[in-house]
Amino acid sequence: xxxxxxxxxxxxxxxxxxxxxxxxxxxxxxxxxxxxxxxxxxxxxxxxxxxxxxxxxxxxxxxxxxxxxxxxxxxxxxxxxxxxxxxxxxxxxxxxxxxxxxxxxxxxxxxxxxxxxxxxxxxxxxxxxxxxxxxxxxxxxxxxxxxxxxxxxxxxxxxxxxxxxxxxxxxxxxxxxxxxxxxxxxxxxxxxxxxxxxxxxxxxxxxxxxxxxxxxxxxxxxxxxxxxxxxxxxxxxxxxxxxxxxxxxxxxxxxxxxxxxxxxxxxxxxxxxxxxxxxxxxxxxxxxxxxxxxxxxxxxxxxxxxxxxxxxxxxxxxxxxxxxxxxxxxxxxxxxxxxxxxxxxxxxxxxxxxxxxxxxxxxxxxxxxxxxxxxxxxxxxxxxxxxxxxxxxxxxxxxxxxxxxxxxxxxxxxxxxxxxxxxxxxxxxxxxxxxxxxxxxxxxxxxxxxxxxxxxxxxxxxxxxxxxxxxxxxxxxxxxxxxxxxxxxxxxxxxxxxxxxxxxxxxxxxxxxxxxxxxxxxxxxxxxxxxxxxxxxxxxxxxxxxxxxxxxxxxxxxxxxxxxxxxxxxxxxxxxxxxxxxxxxxxxxxxxxxxxxxxxxxxxxxxxxxxxxxxxxxxxxxxxxxxxxxxxxxxxxxxxxxxxxxxxxxxxxxxxxxxxxxxxxxxxxxxxxxxxxxxxxxxxxxxxxxxxxxxxxxxxxxxxxxxxxxxxxxxxxxxxxxxxxxxxxxxxxxxxxxxxxxxxxxxxxxxxxxx
Amino acid sequence: xxxxxxxxxxxxxxxxxxxxxxxxxxxxxxxxxxxxxxxxxxxxxxxxxxxxxxxxxxxxxxxxxxxxxxxxxxxxxxxxxxxxxxx
Numbered sequence: 001x002x003x004x005x006x007x008x009x010x011x012x013x014x015x016x017x018x019x020x021x022x023x024x025x026x027x028x029x030x031x032x033x034x035x036x037x038x039x040x041x042x043x044x045x046x047x048x049x050x051x052x053x054x055x056x057x058x059x060x061x062x063x064x065x066x067x068x069x070x071x072x073x074x075x076x077x078x079x080x081x082x083x084x085x086x087x088x089x090x091x092x093x094x095x096x097x098x099x100x101x102x103x104x105x106x107x108x109x110x111x112x113x114x115x116x117x118x119x120x121x122x123x124x125x126x127x128x129x130x131x132x133x134x135x136x137x138x139x140x141x142x143x144x145x146x147x148x149x150x151x152x153x154x155x156x157x158x159x160x161x162x163x164x165x166x167x168x169x170x171x172x173x174x175x176x177x178x179x180x181x182x183x184x185x186x187x188x189x190x191x192x193x194x195x196x197x198x199x200x201x202x203x204x205x206x207x208x209x210x211x212x213x214x215x216x217x218x219x220x221x222x223x224x225x226x227x228x229x230x231x232x233x234x235x236x237x238x239x240x241x242x243x244x245x246x247x248x249x250x251x252x253x254x255x256x257x258x259x260x261x262x263x264x265x266x267x268x269x270x271x272x273x274x275x276x277x278x279x280x281x282x283x284x285x286x287x288x289x290x291x292x293x294x295x296x297x298x299x300x301x302x303x304x305x306x307x308x309x310x311x312x313x314x315x316x317x318x319x320x321x322x323x324x325x326x327x328x329x330x331x332x333x334x335x336x337x338x339x340x341x342x343x344x345x346x347x348x349x350x351x352x353x354x355x356x357x358x359x360x361x362x363x364x365x366x367x368x369x370x371x372x373x374x375x376x377x378x379x380x381x382x383x384x385x386x387x388x389x390x391x392x393x394x395x396x397x398x399x400x401x402x403x404x405x406x407x408x409x410x411x412x413x414x415x416x417x418x419x420x421x422x423x424x425x426x427x428x429x430x431x432x433x434x435x436x437x438x439x440x441x442x443x444x445x446x447x448x449x450x451x452x453x454x455x456x457x458x459x460x461x462x463x464x465x466x467x468x469x470x471x472x473x474x475x476x477x478x479x480x481x482x483x484x485x486x487x488x489x490x491x492x493x494x495x496x497x498x499x500x501x502x503x504x505x506x507x508x509x510x511x512x513x514x515x516x517x518x519x520x521x522x523x524x525x526x527x528x529x530x531x532x533x534x535x536x537x538x539x540x541x542x543x544x545x546x547x548x549x550x551x552x553x554x555x556x557x558x559x560x561x562x563x564x565x566x567x568x569x570x571x572x573x574x575x576x577x578x579x580x581x582x583x584x585x586x587x588x589x590x591x592x593x594x595x596x597x598x599x600x601x602x603x604x605x606x607x608x609x610x611x612x613x614x615x616x617x618x619x620x621x622x623x624x625x626x627x628x629x630x631x632x633x634x635x636x637x638x639x640x641x642x643x644x645x646x647x648x649x650x651x652x653x654x655x656x657x658x659x660x661x662x663x664x665x666x667x668x669x670x671x672x673x674x675x676x677x678x679x680x681x682x683x684x685x686x687x688x689x690x691x692x693x694x695x696x697x698x699x700x701x702x703x704x705x706x707x708x709x710x711x712x713x714x715x716x717x718x719x720x721x722x723x724x725x726x727x728x729x730x731x732x733x734x735x736x737x738x739x740x741x742x743x744x745x746x747x748x749x750x751x752x753x754x755x
Numbered sequence: 756x757x758x759x760x761x762x763x764x765x766x767x768x769x770x771x772x773x774x775x776x777x778x779x780x781x782x783x784x785x786x787x788x789x790x791x792x793x794x795x796x797x798x799x800x801x802x803x804x805x806x807x808x809x810x811x812x813x814x815x816x817x818x819x820x821x822x823x824x825x826x827x828x829x830x831x832x833x834x835x836x837x838x839x840x841x842x
Contacts, residue, residue, distance in 0.1 A: 179801070184773055184801070184802050187773075189773070191798075191799065191804055192798065195798075195822060203826060204829075205804070205808075207808060211805060213810040217780065217809055219777060219779075219802045219806045220773075220802055222801060222802070224804070224805060
């Protein structure tokens with residue numbers, strides 16, 4: 001049973017986060033299209049569902065905030081309020097808070113201690129919009145919602161009295177006071193507090209636990225709860241209860257102006273007008289006609305409002321005609337207009353038809369599966385790949401050790417079959433893990449909106465290719481680097497509106513976030529149409545920081561100079577960001593991207609903007625490596641970094657200053673003997689032809705001298721732990737088909753070692 | 756002392772203080788068919804109210820004080836039959 005409880009909680013958390021997210025999206029879109037009633041409806045539905053779900057868990061502050069948000073949105077939905085950015089701000093804050101509380105509830109099983117206070121603050125901020133509205137609050141047919149929860153568990157008599165007190169018109173203050181059990185020892189007399197409450201119109205006392213007479217009864221353990229309604233002002237009540245503020249929940253409420261008998265204000269207005277017409281004295285000869293037409297109106301209206309049947313109206317008309325007096329019809333009208341005992345404790349879910357289909361659309365063949373299970377499946381598929389890769393070794397052994405060529409052939413044939421099936425299996429599992437990038441992109445709308453307001457740069461945020469899919473882990477890892485990039489683009493890339501106008505550009509800047517698939521990679525671009533990177537400035541700064549010499553800087557092509565901003569140490573202190581537009585933690589971003597097996601590149605045109613391109617593998621669980629041999633061991637180099645393999649005769653080496661270089665396609669490429677940074681023993685003798693692996697790194701192309709090339713392979717990298725975890729040069733290790741271990745080189749780190 | 760005990764009748768005169776709660780409990784625990792007279796009562800400390808709510812003793816008279824009467828009637832109103840009997 002306890003498991004059922006916890007899975008219910010999990011479901012609440014998952015669904016809750018989804019709802020918060022979708023509500024946030026709706027809000028941002030609504031800001032642009034405030035008239036889209038479908039958006040309002042789905043926003044309301046999300047918040048409403050969240051409220052309903054939260055009621056099942058001990059998170060009253062969360063429920064309270066969502067409730068307040070729902071109330072405001074209800075007004076928006078009814079057309080009494082328009083959603084403006086101020087309201088959106090508060091609603092977004094509320095959603096943020098709810099999201100934080102969901103996380104807290106996940107971890108702690110309860111909300112933080114200060115949640116109550118925070119909830120009151122947020123609820124009050126939200127309530128402001130409703131009270132500011134010129135239009136009267138919508139006379140809801142379920143009575144005031146706040147009171148509905150608040151009055152839970154009261155005897156019927158008290159409920160009715162409270163209802164009456166609430167309907168007195170004018171604003172009231174609701175007080176819910178549960179003295180803590182030790183309050184008597186502090187000399188508090190809660191009853192006196194309540195009896196002397198200013199403007200008290202209603203008071204109910206209930207026990208918080210059954211009060212059982214007997215030897216165990218302790219009269220000095222307070223176990224009462226006081227609920228009261230006051231017509232005094234909120235501040236008066238607060239002052240009165242200041243001494244016990246921590247034990248009291250106070251809410252302000254404006255009840256519906258009069259006791260409405262119908263949900264529809266139009267209907268009500270019509271009924272009132274009819275009553276007025278009926279009360280007017282008229283010529284006696286017109287009496288029959290007036291009665292007949294009144295009855296016609298009523299017979300159309302009352303059944304509509306569910307307040308009476310047509311037959312009753314007709315009977316009243318006949319009675320009126322017979323008596324020569326309108327009394328019977330007037331009574332009928334009065335009954336319809338009289339306050340109907342509101343179903344106070346009506347469950348909110350039942351009261352709102354919008355709630356009914358809430359779960360329905362989710363059931364359409366979509367399965368929510370614990371990620372750990374998918375990960376397990378992925379791991380098994382990965383192991384199958386490794387096991388499969390053992391077959392070629394077996395075939396070789398069959399041929400070489402046992403001399404059976406036919407057997408080897410059969411094993412290879414079998415391997416091909418395995419290969420195909422395992423490939424398909426891997427693709428299928430990977431498909432399961434694929435999520436659209438939109439899930440992470442959507443978060444940035446909010447970020448961009450906030451940033452744009454913060455730095456006062458109006459901008460258009462264009463998102464393209466949200467439907468592009470990538471592995472869940474990759475998508476999740478993308479979040480942080482993208483936040484940095486987008487922040488950079490808005491904060492530093494874009495000029496101020498004034499500068500833009502002066503440059504002949506539209507005052508509104510543009511930041512474009514796009515994603516597309518390129519072969520087996522995802523390409524994500526963050527582009528702005530701002531001022532671009534000042535490459536001269538970058539060069540100067542790099543020299544100043546001692547990253548390169550002045551000569552190097554002068555010779556460096558623009559493209560390479562641009563990459564300088566990705567170097568660690570380039571943007572440590574105040575940086576050039578304010579002047580040139582870029583450079584805030586770009587090295588951090590580049591590192592993050594590389595950790596996920598991706599690459600980052602930059603393009604910039606002065607005055608036209610900057611584009612940062614991130615290329616990531618679709619899935620990082622299986623990595624493709626090029627194997628190389630060094631000092632008798634095998635090492636793996638990420639295949640995406642390898643540009644080409646070449647055999648270079650010794651006489652083609654250019655030995656000048658620094659490392660030897662080779663010329664490939666009219667470009668000088670420095671050579672690095674991979675044995676040196678890895679501190680392996682030097683080669684016993686220099687071969688006549690060097691095996692050079694040319695790779696693309698953050699520093700540009702580098703030729704790596706290795707002992708020999710081996711085949712490419714697919715592996716499931718395992719992170720290193722224990723004493724090996726500190727080795728930056730190795731990004732991980734993998735098990736090969738023949739049971740040996742392959743160390744995977746992190747080339748960027750390797751090249752940072754002296755070579 | 757606002758709490759005056761006379762045989763099986765306890766009368767609360769004026770405002771019942773917090774320490775009266777204990778006395779009242781021992782009275783209600785030890786007395787057979789205890790009756791409480793709230794007629795001259797004008798305030799009950801919350802602790803005393805709790806005792807009354809727990810033991811629901813027969814009431815000789817309800818308080819004359821209108822505020823207290825309005826509060827107690829729904830809380831202790833079920834003691835109606837006993838009220839008549841005691842009177």
